[in-house]
Amino acid sequence: MTAQILDGNDIAQKEMQTIKQSVEERQRQGLRAPGLAVILVGNDPASKLYVQKKRNACHAVGFHSQAHDYPADLPEDTLLNKIDELNDSAHIDGILVQLPLPSHISTEKVLERIAPHKDVDGFHPYNLGKLAQNQPGLRPCTPCGIMTLLSHTSVNLQGAQACMVGASRIVGRPMALELLNHEATISICHRFTKDVPYHVSKADILIVAVGQPQLVKGDWIKPGAVVIDVGINRLTDGRIVGDVDFEQAKSRAAWLTPVPGGVGPMTVVSLLKNTLMAAN
Secondary structure (H helix, E strand, O other), X not given: OXXXXXXXXXXXXXXXXXXXXXXXXXXXXXXXXXXEEEEEEOOOHHHHHHHHHHHHHHHHHOOEEEEEEEOOOOOHHHHHHHHHHHHHOOOOOEEEXXXXXXXXXXHHHHHHHOXXXXXXXXXXXXXXXXXXXXXXXXXXXXXXXXXXXXXXXXXXXXXXXXXXXXXXXXXXXXXXXXXXXXXXXXXXXXXXXXXXXXXXXXXXXXXXOOOOOOOEOHXXXXXXXXXXXXXXXXXXXXXXXXXXXXXXXXXXXXXXXXXXXXXXXXXXXXXXXXXXXXXX
């Protein structure tokens, strides 16, 4: 068996074309383009790269993008005041604060300060609560992007056995809710789980997001499974790899995401879709 590759770049480009057409339709109706404000605090290289990708994507689909870049020593109150200002802005539909934040700033306080209807990252407790009630509106971007990837496979989620390796609030927990809302049967592995390979081996759908390079080996994977690798890790030799051993996995899985070029582009597309939804 050789896995079919779930090309996130290709799927994302098609999704972005649809978004661009929706923006053009809004403008034909006399409505303004959706507006997204992206806040970056500090000089973390990875965060700067992610933010630039998001801003480039906004430009590509015709969104109005505002950049708010601050030094790492920005006072927490100043950031909260800026969020209040953006909450009140009639030209901004979505607010994104790039994580992680410097240690002196409370992530919880910042995320809860964003108005729920402008929370295009989907991290506000209100939006997570809506997802838990199977009434999703603005959804966490990476899980939402993964659901789009899954829709491009032949897998039937209803009744499928799914395994989520990683229980973060950004990916693991909301991903489990997305799958549950589509009537899959879910197991979640975390750092205290005993015998992770056993749980992985039972999964028709395997999603891995732990930040440990090539943690999941090929012989753990159920033949014919759909494998979604969220991890992105740089090795000492400069190579970028996922949390799944790609070379081993591709001889077992039916579908497999590459790293990079799999989940990452879909996360950005989901951010754009959330912003368009907020504008509409």
